[in-house]
Amino acid sequence: MFDTELPRFLDPRKLCDGQQTITGNVELSTLTGFCSYLLSDQGQVNVELHFSRDNAHRPIIKGHTAIKNVQISCQRCLDAIGIDIIGDMNLGIVLNEEQAEKLPHEYDPWLLEDKKLDMRELIDHEMILNIPIVAYHSDCAVITEYGDKETAQEKPNPFEGLQALLQKD
Numbered sequence: 001m002f003d004t005e006l007p008r009f010l011d012p013r014k015l016c017d018g019q020q021t022i023t024g025n026v027e028l029s030t031l032t033g034f035c036s037y038l039l040s041d042q043g044q045v046n047v048e049l050h051f052s053r054d055n056a057h058r059p060i061i062k063g064h065t066a067i068k069n070v071q072i073s074c075q076r077c078l079d080a081i082g083i084d085i086i087g088d089m090n091l092g093i094v095l096n097e098e099q100a101e102k103l104p105h106e107y108d109p110w111l112l113e114d115k116k117l118d119m120r121e122l123i124d125h126e127m128i129l130n131i132p133i134v135a136y137h138s139d140c141a142v143i144t145e146y147g148d149k150e151t152a153q154e155k156p157n158p159f160e161g162l163q164a165l166l167q168k169d
């Protein structure tokens, strides 16, 4: 299902009018923005896009993107950690700022240039949006500057003190 590489450019108007669904993959190494956050550019993003028009005849794209075991650096030990990144998109295709402002809030605007949809640009943008803000090994152990071993699970619970206070009454 995802074994074909998507073409770089698609004609969204034609696809929306035809209510087309497109599945395929995009080489990770072509997504230069996304790759700048990663430790490896090997792999593919699986992409599924549904093109249609809504009740107001707006061209829209609902889609799903996913990549497994992508290598980013752990924020505690800075070593590589493999994570899965998935994204769901609900885009309204617009041709200018004015159309973007009128778009209902359920859609994210995607500004179309030259009437072509640049898949690299779209998937790159989508994957960057879905990078987790914090990622570290669940069993990560780092040596602190005092030589103590500190693990992720031993983080103090910020509500512990509060709970003790509440229980006093």
Ligand SMILES: [Zn+2]
Residues within 6 Å of the ligand: 074, 075, 076, 077, 078, 079, 136, 137, 140, 141
């Ligand atoms: Zn780690």
